[in-house]
Amino acid sequence: MKAAVLQEQEQMVCTEHPNPQPGSGEVVIRVRSCGICGTDQHIYHGHPGSAEVHTPIVLGHELAGVVVAVSDDVDTLAAGDRVTVDPNIYCGSCEYCRSGKLHLCDRLQAIGVTRDGGMAELCAVPAANCYRIPDRMSFEEAALIEPLGCVLHGFRKLAIGPRDHILIIGGGFIGQLFLQLVRASGASRITVSEPAAFKHDRLRELGADEVLSPLDPDAAGKFASGADIVIECVGRKDSVEMAVGAARKGGQVLLFGVASPDTEIHIRPYDVFAKELRIMGSFINPFTHLEAIALVSQGRISLEPLISHRFTLEELPQAMRDYPNLGVSKGIINL
Structure with a gap:
């Protein structure tokens, strides 16, 4: 063959x-x-x-x-x-x-x-x-x-309510799958962070209420406002740190993107404590x-x-x- x-x-x-x-x-x-x-x-x-x-x-x-x-x-x-x-x-x-x-x-x-x-x-x-x-x-x-x-396995870990604001970091194939599942769950609002502008229209078609580029300085304040659930689909140091930082008090953070084994991130344990964050991984x-x-x-x-x-x-x-x-x-x- x-x-x-x-x-x-x-x-x-x-x-x-x-x-x-x-x-x-x-x-x-x-x-x-x-x-x-x-x-x-x-x-x-x-x-x-x-x-x-x-x-x-x-x-x-x-x-x-x-x-x-x-x-x-x-x-x-x-x-x-x-x-x-x-x-x-x-x-x-x-x-x-x-x-x-x-x-x-x-x-x-x-x-x-x-x-x-x-x-x-x-x-x-x-x-x-x-x-x-x-x-x-x-x-x-x-x-x-x-x-x-694989996306379903990660999605099942999340407790999504009708009032929740969801932030998806990464609008590629995996982010687009999560977007469709989250849209069907009845979440109140979905924001997608995606730097590639050519993907933005597709993300809106799939149900994103808001698509922001992390490269846009005007978007920083919107990310800082906090999301109830953050789904990280990239696996980069900056995107993982952004995911933890963008979660509001009582938030859930799903780290789905596959990072390189030598990637290290900087987070403050105090923030995890003070916001009582739930940080999860998802494997296969x-x-x-x-x-x-x-x-x-x-x-x-x-x-x-x-x-x-x-x-x-x-x-x-x-x-x-x-x-x-x-x-x-x-x-x-x-x-």
Whole structure:
């Protein structure tokens, strides 16, 4: 088969690769669409993924396609089934798995992170990680069920009331998903902080009451007024510090953006104490795939209009190299 293989840091090639065979409990899917996640870029540049990465590896943990081969011990799926994939594989026996916190598994494995993923024509995955999709759902939408599931996990941590003012920091793909969920929750007011002016109209269309640029000096006073809930979707030092500073008394702060492991922030513990802030993290997507599929299939969450760039497998090595300069909000590979 053809695959985009990350041979070592910042060295990806599109090449012939052995066809995967289904192991016990597995199926092989013909990949039709695979999203490019910020985590793929982190791994490409030598930073950690959700688990330790060893090259050579085929990246791609946001994938959907058609089942083409099934292990003899699998009776839940059949060739021809259209599926989306939850990439995360848990050991089931560590302390976290046995206490219901599977996503914090000590031996977490992930398709496209610790084993070959969806940036290839074929991919072997556990049958238990596959979810059938409705016929009316496109493969592009199905591939993006995984990031929506991650957003749902973070969203579930928040207690949103009808009087709440929500500030979303970062209006890219993840911020746009949060925006749609928050809008549907009935919050009183939603402000989005986004420096890229070309995204502002889309953010208003998706339900933002106010879109501000953090680069605009006139916006500083508005951020200082405080939000009941702040959702940080960037993962930069300045944006994280802004998130903590912009929360009002009794506020909730969700740090969703993935920061570099060496990023350090400056906050005053007194402010956390005096404002009695609740600061939370959010890691991957436990038990959210079915809800994400339902939200998209019912038309309550829009995914395809959020895709800014589409690539072929052959274009992927150069796209990964040039990604920071392409102005990508959300990229996807179609096979």
